[in-house]
Amino acid sequence: MNGESTGSAFVLLLRRDLILAFRRRAELMNPLLFFVLVTALFPLGIGADPELLKAVGTGIIWVAALLASLLSLESVFRSDFEDGTLEQFLLCAHPVSILVLAKVLAHWLVTGLPLLIVAPLLGVLLDLPGDSIKVLMLTLVLGTPVLSLIGSIGVALTVGLRRGGMILSLLVLPLYVPVLIFAANAVETAAAGLPITAHLSMLGGLLVLALSLSPLATAAALRVSLS
Amino acid sequence: MDTQFTDNSMLLEGAGLECIRDDRVLFSGLDFTLGSGQTLLLEGRNGSGKTSLLRILCGIRLPETGALTWCGKDITSLGPLYHEHIAYVGHRDGLKLDLSPVENLVMARGLGRPNPDTRPEDALRRVDLYGFEDIPVRNLSAGQQRRLALARLLVTRSQLWILDEPFTSLDVHGIELAEELFLEHVSMGGMLAMTSHHAVNLDSAHIHRINLSA
Numbered sequence: 436m437n438g439e440s441t442g443s444a445f446v447l448l449l450r451r452d453l454i455l456a457f458r459r460r461a462e463l464m465n466p467l468l469f470f471v472l473v474t475a476l477f478p479l480g481i482g483a484d485p486e487l488l489k490a491v492g493t494g495i496i497w498v499a500a501l502l503a504s505l506l507s508l509e510s511v512f513r514s515d516f517e518d519g520t521l522e523q524f525l526l527c528a529h530p531v532s533i534l535v536l537a538k539v540l541a542h543w544l545v546t547g548l549p550l551l552i553v554a555p556l557l558g559v560l561l562d563l564p565g566d567s568i569k570v571l572m573l574t575l576v577l578g579t580p581v582l583s584l585i586g587s588i589g590v591a592l593t594v595g596l597r598r599g600g601m602i603l604s605l606l607v608l609p610l611y612v613p614v615l616i617f618a619a620n621a622v623e624t625a626a627a628g629l630p631i632t633a634h635l636s637m638l639g640g641l642l643v644l645a646l647s648l649s650p651l652a653t654a655a656a657l658r659v660s661l662s
Numbered sequence: 663m664d665t666q667f668t669d670n671s672m673l674l675e676g677a678g679l680e681c682i683r684d685d686r687v688l689f690s691g692l693d694f695t696l697g698s699g700q701t702l703l704l705e706g707r708n709g710s711g712k713t714s715l716l717r718i719l720c721g722i723r724l725p726e727t728g729a730l731t732w733c734g735k736d737i738t739s740l741g742p743l744y745h746e747h748i749a750y751v752g753h754r755d756g757l758k759l760d761l762s763p764v765e766n767l768v769m770a771r772g773l774g775r776p777n778p779d780t781r782p783e784d785a786l787r788r789v790d791l792y793g794f795e796d797i798p799v800r801n802l803s804a805g806q807q808r809r810l811a812l813a814r815l816l817v818t819r820s821q822l823w824i825l826d827e828p829f830t831s832l833d834v835h836g837i838e839l840a841e842e843l844f845l846e847h848v849s850m851g852g853m854l855a856m857t858s859h860h861a862v863n864l865d866s867a868h869i870h871r872i873n874l875s876a
Contacts, residue, residue: 527774
């Protein structure tokens with residue numbers, strides 16, 4: 436199989452997943468709603484003191500985004516597993532990792548991207564200063580794709596299990612921690628007026644690492660799950 | 663679809679295959695060869711390992727021992743190079759219920775080696791689903807969904823069809839239709855590996871039967 440047809444398979448699958456997501460758009464609202472609700476509930480829980488919210492606001496948004504992304508993870512492979520199309524992917528004439536990449540990209544576009552769009556509004560809601568929101572956005576842009584990519588490995592491993600949700604969280608959350616640490620630290624450092632290039636480079640590095648290795652690991656995990 | 667498979671030297675060989683499931687040996691020491699224009703028909707009671715064997719032939723499952731070779735090369739090392747020659751219809755139809763039949767076939771075509779002579783619409787006509795192109799698969803009957811799954815075989819140029827109970831939920835007319843497709847495939851030099859509870863109406867000279875209960 437030549438590279439050109441593999442490329443077109445990538446585009447076909449990406450399009451298919453976007454169409455499917457669009458036809459079931461009600462399901463897409465869940466993680467987004469979760470993200471907004473969690474963030475909006477925090478001021479009620481800890482008090483609406485602007486100084487306090489300024490101090491913890493970015494952390495709240497990041498943790499909520501992380502949990503929302505975890506919540507939506509299962510849908511990457513679940514329905515394909517149930518109707519048997521996942522088997523067909525393993526039997527196709529193209530490298531499975533390329534197809535995995537298409538699926539994860541589609542998943543990020545329909546679940547991660549909406550979070551990115553809403554995040555600045557939530558920043559305003561929590562009365563974060565403009566500069567913090569800017570840094571928050573930068574870290575989210577670099578960080579949320581990493582979450583999807585790492586998460587796909589966990590989903591691929593647990594998709595064959597009947598109650599995989601709990602194990603999935605336990606598998607994936609520890610791997611999310613580095614992303615959260617660097618992202619939260621970047622915002623803090625920026626608020627102190629220090630340069631954050633190092634943090635962004637680390638996040639970028641994590642993204643490149645996840646982008647190159649996670650599809651291979653996910654493909655291998657899918658083979659294990661389906662055998 | 664009247665193209666002959668140009669390369670008739672393709673050969674699938676299994677040697678000493680063994681499958682163990684839940685500490686139970688389903689079969690062991692299984693040998694077979696399947697060449698161009700031949701059919702491998704698996705027989706046996708429920709739970710005798712027919713589906714497991716088919717999944718091993720696909721490369722989804724690994725045999726406990728033994729080797730499975732395609733033209734002399736191990737299928738796991740061939741990977742996608744082997745998969746471009748096979749098409750599989752399993753228990754589950756492998757269709758997206760929210761997509762239309764044509765969208766499903768376009769996807770199947772893109773994942774394999776597209777058959778230049780059969781567009782998705784042609785394949786639908788072959789399985790008597792013309793007129794249902796744009797209806798979500800969810801709204802088709804079980805038999806119609808099965809026929810659509812079989813139509814998937816036609817849109818790629820796969821020499822080896824691996825079919826797990828292909829006649830499930832098909833009516834008499836559907837079974838005739840499916841048998842016609844299988845006969846045509848075999849007569850063009852294709853290969854067939856299948857299980858079935860129905861008596862299969864195929865040319866018996868080219869059928870190898872393996873009884874897994876024996």
